[in-house]
Amino acid sequence: MRIRYGYRIELVCAHEMPLVTLLDVHPSRRHDLTMPDEMRVSALADQSLPITVTQHLDAFGNICRRMVAPPGGIRLESEGVMHDSGEVDPVNPAAREVQPSRLPDDVLVYLLGSRYCETDKLFGQAWSLFGQVQPGWQRVQAIVDFVHNHLTFGYHFARNTRTAAEAFEERIGVCRDFAHLAVALCRCMNIPARYCNGYLGDIGVPPDPAPMDFNAWFEVFLGGRWYTFDARHNEPRIGRIVIARGRDATDVAMISSFGSHTLQRFEVITEEVQETPMPLRRPMPAQFDAHPAAA
CATH class of the missing domain: 2.60.40.2250 (Immunoglobulin-like)
Structure with a gap:
C-alpha cells in the first residue's frame, strides 16, 4: 500500500x-x-x-x-x-527480556530515567504492579494495558510540562503522556524503552473526527530487537511512519x-492512497491485429 x-x-x-x-x-x-x-x-x-x-x-x-x-x-x-x-505492528508473545548485562551498549541509555520519565519516582509502583507478571512480552503488554486503562485521553488535557509521574497521579493526558508513563514503567522493570513520534493515520480503524495530528508511541527492546507498542490505542496499527526516536519528548x-x-x-x-484500478482493455478488431505494412 x-x-x-x-x-x-x-x-x-x-x-x-x-x-x-x-x-x-x-x-x-x-x-x-x-x-x-x-x-x-x-x-x-x-x-x-x-x-x-x-x-x-x-x-x-x-x-x-x-x-x-x-x-x-x-x-x-x-x-x-x-x-x-500494510501489515499491523509485529506481535511476538515469545519475545524475552534481555538482561542488562547483555544489552548492546547503545541500548543502555534507554534504561535510565530522563526529563519526562522519572524512574526514581515510579520504581516502587512499577514493581508492585508488575513484579509478579511473567517477564518479557507479557510484562510489557501488562504495562501497556495498565497505562491504557489508568489514563483518560483528551486533547484538552494537554500540558507540555507533564511528566510520567504526574500523569500517573493525575490519570489524564494526551498520547505523549501515555507513552511517557509506559516508557518509565518499562525502564523501572529493567526493560529498555524509547519514545517515538511520527505519523499515524486512521488506516484499518474507524476514522477519528478530530483534526489530524502527529502521534507518540514507544518501542521496547526484547529478544534482541525493538518492538512497537502504543499505550494510547493499545492495538496493533497499520501505517506508522516514524519521524524521530529518543529518551522522551525532550529529544524529539x-x-x-x-x-x-x-x-x-x-x-x-x-x-x-486509494489506487485507481486500471480500465480493462477491449480486444482490437481483427482487421487491426497487424500493422498494414507487415501484411
Whole structure:
C-alpha cells in the first residue's frame, strides 16, 4: 500500500528567531519513499526572502534542520508518499527480556530515567504492579494495558510540562503522556524503552473526527530487537511512519524555537492512497491485429 503524509506549519514572530526542526521522516524509513519530501520553507511577510536551511543528524540518528525565521514569521511545509507493507505492528508473545548485562551498549541509555520519565519516582509502583507478571512480552503488554486503562485521553488535557509521574497521579493526558508513563514503567522493570513520534493515520480503524495530528508511541527492546507498542490505542496499527526516536519528548521536539512566537497554522495529513484500478482493455478488431505494412 501507499501512504500520503505531510504538514503545513506557520509561526508568527516579531523578530528573527532561530529554529531547529525534527519533521523529516526518520532515516530508517527513507528507502520507502516514492518521491522526495524536502521541506519547503518560506517567509510569511516576504515570500521572496531567501532562508538558509542546514541539515544534520542528532545523537539519536534523527534528521534535524536549522534555520532562522525572519521578522514576520515562517511557513514550513512538506508532503510525500511512502510504500508500506500494510501489515499491523509485529506481535511476538515469545519475545524475552534481555538482561542488562547483555544489552548492546547503545541500548543502555534507554534504561535510565530522563526529563519526562522519572524512574526514581515510579520504581516502587512499577514493581508492585508488575513484579509478579511473567517477564518479557507479557510484562510489557501488562504495562501497556495498565497505562491504557489508568489514563483518560483528551486533547484538552494537554500540558507540555507533564511528566510520567504526574500523569500517573493525575490519570489524564494526551498520547505523549501515555507513552511517557509506559516508557518509565518499562525502564523501572529493567526493560529498555524509547519514545517515538511520527505519523499515524486512521488506516484499518474507524476514522477519528478530530483534526489530524502527529502521534507518540514507544518501542521496547526484547529478544534482541525493538518492538512497537502504543499505550494510547493499545492495538496493533497499520501505517506508522516514524519521524524521530529518543529518551522522551525532550529529544524529539518537532520544533525547538529560540524566541517568542505564535502558532498561526498547524495542519497534518496521513492517509492511504486509494489506487485507481486500471480500465480493462477491449480486444482490437481483427482487421487491426497487424500493422498494414507487415501484411
